[in-house]
Amino acid sequence: MSIVAIESKNSSRIVRMPGNPVQRLARWFADPLAELLVAQQLGDVVVSNLGASEMWQLFHPTHIERVLVRNAANYTKDTHGYRAMRLALGDGLLTSQGESWKRQRRIANPAFHRNAIEAMGRSMVECAEDLATDWAQSDGTERDVAHDMMAVTLRIAGRTFFSVDVHGGEAERIGMATANLVRQFLFHMSFPFPRPEYLPTPGNYAFWQAKRTLDADVYRMLRERRALSESEQPHDLMSLFLGTRDEETGQAMTDEQLRDELVTMLVAGHETTANALAWTLHLLAEHPVELARVQAELDQVLGGRAPTAADVRALPLLGRAIDESIRLYPPAWLHARRTQVDDSFDGVTIPAGAIVILPQYAVHRDERWWSDPESFDPDRFSPERSEGRPRFAYFPFSGGQRKCIGDRFAQMEAVLVLATLLQQVNLRSVPGREVSAEAGVTLRPRSGIWQVLSAREPIHHDLPRRD
Numbered sequence: 001m002s003i004v005a006i007e008s009k010n011s012s013r014i015v016r017m018p019g020n021p022v023q024r025l026a027r028w029f030a031d032p033l034a035e036l037l038v039a040q041q042l043g044d045v046v047v048s049n050l051g052a053s054e055m056w057q058l059f060h061p062t063h064i065e066r067v068l069v070r071n072a073a074n075y076t077k078d079t080h081g082y083r084a085m086r087l088a089l090g091d092g093l094l095t096s097q098g099e100s101w102k103r104q105r106r107i108a109n110p111a112f113h114r115n116a117i118e119a120m121g122r123s124m125v126e127c128a129e130d131l132a133t134d135w136a137q138s139d140g141t142e143r144d145v146a147h148d149m150m151a152v153t154l155r156i157a158g159r160t161f162f163s164v165d166v167h168g169g170e171a172e173r174i175g176m177a178t179a180n181l182v183r184q185f186l187f188h189m190s191f192p193f194p195r196p197e198y199l200p201t202p203g204n205y206a207f208w209q210a211k212r213t214l215d216a217d218v219y220r221m222l223r224e225r226r227a228l229s230e231s232e233q234p235h236d237l238m239s240l241f242l243g244t245r246d247e248e249t250g251q252a253m254t255d256e257q258l259r260d261e262l263v264t265m266l267v268a269g270h271e272t273t274a275n276a277l278a279w280t281l282h283l284l285a286e287h288p289v290e291l292a293r294v295q296a297e298l299d300q301v302l303g304g305r306a307p308t309a310a311d312v313r314a315l316p317l318l319g320r321a322i323d324e325s326i327r328l329y330p331p332a333w334l335h336a337r338r339t340q341v342d343d344s345f346d347g348v349t350i351p352a353g354a355i356v357i358l359p360q361y362a363v364h365r366d367e368r369w370w371s372d373p374e375s376f377d378p379d380r381f382s383p384e385r386s387e388g389r390p391r392f393a394y395f396p397f398s399g400g401q402r403k404c405i406g407d408r409f410a411q412m413e414a415v416l417v418l419a420t421l422l423q424q425v426n427l428r429s430v431p432g433r434e435v436s437a438e439a440g441v442t443l444r445p446r447s448g449i450w451q452v453l454s455a456r457e458p459i460h461h462d463l464p465r466r467d
Helices: 021-030 032-042 061-070 080-089 098-112 114-118 121-137 145-162 168-189 202-226 237-243 255-286 288-302 309-314 316-328 407-424
Strands: 014-016 045-049 054-058 142-144 335-339 343-345 348-350 355-358 425-429 437-439 443-445 450-455
Touching: 021 032, 021 045, 032 045, 032 054, 032 437, 054 061, 061 343, 061 355, 080 202, 080 255, 098 114, 098 237, 098 255, 114 309, 114 407, 121 145, 121 407, 121 425, 121 450, 142 145, 145 168, 145 237, 145 255, 145 407, 145 450, 168 202, 168 255, 202 237, 202 255, 237 255, 255 288, 255 316, 255 407, 255 425, 255 443, 255 450, 288 309, 288 316, 288 407, 309 316, 309 407, 316 407, 407 425
Parallel strands: 014 045, 054 355
Antiparallel strands: 045 054, 142 450, 335 355, 343 348, 425 450, 437 443
């Protein structure tokens, strides 16, 4: 296998991936993560011809900043993957574009103000406390913690978005509908060309049935919520969305817009956070010294009490462990955009209509920005070791105007859930249970993450040293 043009890794000249389009597609669909790492070694700008269009992969932080910030208007979400997502999610903040997106973002911003989301912290902790009790009672048995993270984040989403406790049969129905939506738009995304979604196939039938289930639940809750007086409204995302207005026009969201935003938050929000939590549990179990340091911090700061939103900043070791987990296993493992017109920068011209890939998974492993990048080293996020690192060497929540609106919500949720669990439970990996990443809509553990869980009591001691 020969490379068309071999360039210096530090050069911004274009490198083309080897092989014909069929070979490249086969390699991509077989293992996209490995293919990204191969491309990263070739150069900062790597192009693959996929037949009808070209895929431009950008690996340098300044080029990523160009796409997400400096010339973001030229890079749209008019890609095959986002079109597949729109089938399920509609035109929520994740998938909408242009003036429609700007208007929705203006309306949604107040709902994600720090005070608004911190008020939801208690619900997050209560859901995590129930799981911690369940874990402690299953002392010494093997559990798939990735499955449990999906369940707890779905329950948190139900409580904080809709003020409903999603458990039992209701959780099963909503969980299955959500999983079917994700599975089917992943199926549509896995082909290099659009597939008709209205063909009477079993997959399409499951997709539309799942969409009808979620739509019925969301529209029912919206009707019930609109019937309440202002004083009767609970403090949740639905009420915050219902109560906000566009600061420029004074308009509120329609029910269809509310549906799109709430389903987007439900599907995308709980899936990504669940994966971040699961990978963090995996890495801490594999690195017992780091786990001991985090638990000692929890014991010192919390002393066995339940955490609150006010404690998040007082737990820097836990925060760094989460950041490092997301560096190694970013739930959103790449972003895709399409150019509207030619864009020239740093000696490169990307043509109009090209697909542009910004691969967090590979950039987060670049040795230029990360020493020993495959190792789990939370302290690399300490202030002194972060100094001088390029802004977009780490971009798990995207960046610029399109940065994820729920990033602070997700970060707070991750800290509060793990602080609750790790105070009460010890983790141990199960020997022989292989853990590997599956690059789907998000970066999931392929066969779950199995661990042996045992109850613990808070211990007051000094932080263990990392020798």
